[in-house]
Amino acid sequence: MDDQLVSVLMPCFNHQDFVSHAIDSVLKQSYKNIELIIIDDGSTDDTWLNIKKYELIPNVQIIKRENKGLIETIKELRSLAKGIYITVLASDDRFYPHKIEVMVNALQKNPDAAICIGKTDVIDLNNFVIGPVKDEYDGQGDLFRLLLNGETYISSVATMIKRQVYNEVDFFDPYIEDLPAWLQIAKSYYSVEIKDVVASYRITPESLSSNIKRMISSEQNIIEKFLPEGQFKHPVGWACRWFRVCLFNDKYDAIKYLISKQCPGTIFFTLNFYLSLSKFLVKNVLRLA
Numbered sequence: 374m375d376d377q378l379v380s381v382l383m384p385c386f387n388h389q390d391f392v393s394h395a396i397d398s399v400l401k402q403s404y405k406n407i408e409l410i411i412i413d414d415g416s417t418d419d420t421w422l423n424i425k426k427y428e429l430i431p432n433v434q435i436i437k438r439e440n441k442g443l444i445e446t447i448k449e450l451r452s453l454a455k456g457i458y459i460t461v462l463a464s465d466d467r468f469y470p471h472k473i474e475v476m477v478n479a480l481q482k483n484p485d486a487a488i489c490i491g492k493t494d495v496i497d498l499n500n501f502v503i504g505p506v507k508d509e510y511d512g513q514g515d516l517f518r519l520l521l522n523g524e525t526y527i528s529s530v531a532t533m534i535k536r537q538v539y540n541e542v543d544f545f546d547p548y549i550e551d552l553p554a555w556l557q558i559a560k561s562y563y564s565v566e567i568k569d570v571v572a573s574y575r576i577t578p579e580s581l582s583s584n585i586k587r588m589i590s591s592e593q594n595i596i597e598k599f600l601p602e603g604q605f606k607h608p609v610g611w612a613c614r615w616f617r618v619c620l621f622n623d624k625y626d627a628i629k630y631l632i633s634k635q636c637p638g639t640i641f642f643t644l645n646f647y648l649s650l651s652k653f654l655v656k657n658v659l660r661l662a
Contacts (some may be wrong), residue, residue: 376406379473380456380536383411383464389419390442391465391575396427398467404474408432409578410453411464411573415440420464440546444544451539460533465575467496472571476533479565487538487562491571493528498577503600506531506574512566514580517559520552521599523565527555530572545598556599585622589615593635607637616640617649624653 381399384386385392399409413421434453441449447538451459458477476489483489493506508514510525519525522630529551542554558564592615594607616636619627630636640646 375475377458377477377571379404379407379458379477380454380457381407381459382447382450382454382459383409384414384443384450384461385416385420385464386414386423386440386443386446387412387416387418387420387640388464389416389423390421392499393423393426394467395462395464396424396433398469398652399462400427400430400433400472402468402473402479403471407473408434408454408456411470412433412446412450414442416444442547444547444550447550448544453631454536455505456536458533459536459539461529462572463530463575465577466530467573467575469573470573471569472531472545473533473577475567475569475571480533480535480566480599481561483565485563486565487535488558489533489562489568490527491531491569492565492567493531494570494573495577496573498575499574502573503576505570509518510564510566512564517556517602520559521554521596521602522608523596523614526549528574530574534558546591546595548587549595551596552592556595560602570573585618604647607639609637610637610645611645612637612640613643613645613649620649622651 383395396409396411399407411424413424413436413661415438421437424435428435447461458478458480460473472491476491479489480486490510490547492509495503495506497503506526506528508518508524508526510527516525520527538558542555542557544550590613596611600608616627616630619630
């Protein structure tokens with residue numbers, strides 16, 4: 374099985390405290406035929422000093438350059454990959470030791486699949502496991518339609534993709550790279566899902582989004598681009614997500630969203646809307662108590 378080269382792509386920016394853990398998680402994989410390509414996207418902290426320690430390790434390629442942003446970094450990393458399969462690892466996340474092995478095995482057993490999707494833990498700044506990522510795809514239902522309606526989620530760190538398919542992805546949004554990729558791949562290709570928890574996604578102040586409005590605006594533009602193909606008028610799952618994100622960030626933005634044209638009236642008939650509202654109220658009552 375080790376005869377298939379796997380390319381691990383790692384975009385880095387200001388993760389001096391976590392990047393060594395991320396790199397080590399790749400080097401400790403049970404599957405050994407791996408190339409690791411790292412680009413430091415103009416970090417202003419000590420990220421590069423931590424990366425440079427690995428420059429003499431075989432099959433590890435490191436690059437430092439000026440800041441170009443995540444999308445351009447992903448494109449550059451993709452152009453350098455030589456593996457049959459590609460997997461992307463953010464420099465603050467981690468693979469579990471069996472991640473690549475089980476995913477290569479799953480893709481080889483399912484040659485019609487273009488992407489393998491696994492499960493993910495959420496960890497905090499101290500590597501403590503908080504719990505599983507919620508609403509990850511379980512293989513049930515049409516992945517494209519579920520993604521488009523906001524009913525399921527794919528964690529980039531828990532995926533592996535055929536390189537020839539990943540090379541077809543158009544990263545058209547300047548801010549978000551994963552959602553356009555999953556929608557394009559799910560629309561045209563089969564996927565294989567595994568039950569294994571293969572990686573951990575780290576929650577940091579940055580990952581909670583320092584620019585909520587920009588994130589939501591990009592997600593709305595991405596979803597609107599694909600809506601005609603999914604035959605949805607109003608993706609109520611996404612509406613619930615955007616309301617929840619606004620609510621816990623700025624309640625006035627949440628109110629503005631509810632009365633905007635972009636918010637479908639069907640949101641008031643969904644359980645998730647009232648769950649988000651009740652969690653917000655409980656949180657704030659406890660704070661005042």
